[in-house]
Amino acid sequence: MTNREKLDQEELRRYARHLALPGFGMEGQQKLKAGRVLVIGAGGLGAPVLLYLAAAGVGRIGIVDFDRVEETNLQRQVLYTVQDVGRFKAEAARERLLALNPHISVEVFTVPFSRENALELIAPFDVVVDGTDNFPTRYLSNDACVLAGKPLVYGSIFRFEGQAAVFNHLLEDGQRSPNYRDIFPTPPPPELVPNCAEGGVLGVLPGIIGSIQANEAIKLLAGIGEPLAGKLLVMDAANLATRILKIPKTPGLEIRELIDYEQFCAPTPPAPVREISVQELQGLLAQNADIQLIDVREPYEYGIANLGGELIPPGEIPASAARIARDKMVVFYCRSGKRSAEAIRQLRQQEGLDNLCNLRGGILAWAREIDPSMKQY
Amino acid sequence: MQVRILAFGIARDILGAGNLSLDLPQGATVAELKARLCRDYPSFEKLASLAIALNAEYASDSQAISTGDEVAIIPPVSGG
Numbered sequence: 001m002t003n004r005e006k007l008d009q010e011e012l013r014r015y016a017r018h019l020a021l022p023g024f025g026m027e028g029q030q031k032l033k034a035g036r037v038l039v040i041g042a043g044g045l046g047a048p049v050l051l052y053l054a055a056a057g058v059g060r061i062g063i064v065d066f067d068r069v070e071e072t073n074l075q076r077q078v079l080y081t082v083q084d085v086g087r088f089k090a091e092a093a094r095e096r097l098l099a100l101n102p103h104i105s106v107e108v109f110t111v112p113f114s115r116e117n118a119l120e121l122i123a124p125f126d127v128v129v130d131g132t133d134n135f136p137t138r139y140l141s142n143d144a145c146v147l148a149g150k151p152l153v154y155g156s157i158f159r160f161e162g163q164a165a166v167f168n169h170l171l172e173d174g175q176r177s178p179n180y181r182d183i184f185p186t187p188p189p190p191e192l193v194p195n196c197a198e199g200g201v202l203g204v205l206p207g208i209i210g211s212i213q214a215n216e217a218i219k220l221l222a223g224i225g226e227p228l229a230g231k232l233l234v235m236d237a238a239n240l241a242t243r244i245l246k247i248p249k250t251p252g253l254e255i256r257e258l259i260d261y262e263q264f265c266a267p268t269p270p271a272p273v274r275e276i277s278v279q280e281l282q283g284l285l286a287q288n289a290d291i292q293l294i295d296v297r298e299p300y301e302y303g304i305a306n307l308g309g310e311l312i313p314p315g316e317i318p319a320s321a322a323r324i325a326r327d328k329m330v331v332f333y334c335r336s337g338k339r340s341a342e343a344i345r346q347l348r349q350q351e352g353l354d355n356l357c358n359l360r361g362g363i364l365a366w367a368r369e370i371d372p373s374m375k376q377y
Numbered sequence: 378m379q380v381r382i383l384a385f386g387i388a389r390d391i392l393g394a395g396n397l398s399l400d401l402p403q404g405a406t407v408a409e410l411k412a413r414l415c416r417d418y419p420s421f422e423k424l425a426s427l428a429i430a431l432n433a434e435y436a437s438d439s440q441a442i443s444t445g446d447e448v449a450i451i452p453p454v455s456g457g
Contacts, residue, residue, distance in 0.1 A: 133455060
């Protein structure tokens with residue numbers, strides 16, 4: 001045993017429940033103390049990961065995050081308090097973790113995790129935990145771990161659903177377990193997959209998935225249990241339906257270098273749609289022109305402000321095509337013009353309609369330029 | 378034959394439900410299921426990256442589906 005792993009009297013007291021745990025004991029605790037984990041992203045997933053790794057006594061923890069704490073983070077990012085709003089997350093997290101466990105060391109990197117620094121950042125660590133919130137950084141974390149030969153504890157969330165896995169784990173036969181690209185070789189078009197800010201997320205969900213990631217990281221370091229390697233856990237918190245899928249390696253898939261991940265995950269430019277301005281619409285309405293007005297928003301938004309259009313929420317567009325007029329101009333609008341443009345593209349493809357027109361800037365433009373008494377939200 | 382579809386993530390929005398039952402020709406493959414979903418739900422086509430699991434095992438396009446199988450459709454999610 002080296003000095004680095006030796007537990008002092010205070011540590012022996014602190015970790016008593018681990019020491020008493022069959023199959024974990026002194027050896028497991030010493031391995032945690034010698035263990036080095038890099039957590040990329042100190043957000044919803046990073047918060048429970050960091051808290052549990054620190055509490056468990058992982059000797060060296062690195063945090064990469066350049067964001068600052070915002071009020072909307074507090075609904076799920078349990079590391080932070082109201083006093084932390086505006087501070088660097090990584091700095092606030094470091095303070096909180098050292099208050100929880102002064103026997104560990106915490107390094108912070110308040111920089112974006114990028115193609116330029118990824119390999120250098122992960123090099124000194126044994127295990128990397130993916131707590132990022134976007135596809136480019138997820139593919140980057142994955143590829144960097146594959147190139148550096150480090151296991152990656154993956155977690156990701158959406159609304160009520162979460163995924164977790166251990167990628168690139170060194171197996172007994174010397175092979176590496178499958179990685180993110182074996183499951184999802186290419187990213188989805190960004191317009192199709194909303195992030196937490198757009199799609200919403202249940203506050204406790206990152207707590208569940210992040211705790212699963214902490215569990216996997218601790219198992220890897222202590223060498224206990226069976227890691228979630230070669231598998232993908234998928235969970236729906238709404239009904240607790242959980243599946244653990246077996247994942248094979250994709251033959252011929254090889255990661256040779258880091259690439260431009262922003263470009264790799266970039267949106268395909270959307271097809272243009274016909275547009276009218278709020279002034280043109282105002283003119284048409286004033287002349288009582290024979291047009292149909294369709295509001296592509298959610299009912300609660302309609303309650304806040306509306307232009308009197310027929311409400312068809314985005315999810316009901318495909319099934320409501322029969323309500324769209326074929327013989328006159330139809331003007332679609334939403335809050336900013338984005339969802340209504342997408343609805344037009346969808347109907348053009350599905351029904352071949354060419355009489356559809358988008359209100360440029362949506363309700364917000366109307367409130368700004370035509371009717372200042374209209375609520376902006 | 379009837380197969381049970383379990384849709385996760387954005388696939389649930391596109392299919393309009395998390396759980397549904399689909400009637401497929403006997404011996405249909407995963408690729409045929411995907412083609413059918415693209416035909417019935419045009420937005421499905423844009424989900425280029427998609428994991429399909431047959432009875433909790435990742436399935437390739439050429440794999441045949443059997444009566445009573447549970448087919449899970451798992452798109453990538455990015456939140457953290």
